[in-house]
Amino acid sequence: MGHNDMEINQLEPDMSKLAS
Incomplete structure (x- = not known):
């Protein structure tokens, strides 16, 4: 998962915070 x-x-x- 990029864009x-x-x-x-x-x-x-x-x-997003978790994936960050």
Whole structure:
């Protein structure tokens, strides 16, 4: 998940923090 992660960052910021 590369650019897809950016989309999730907008939809689910929480998931972005966990994946970060």
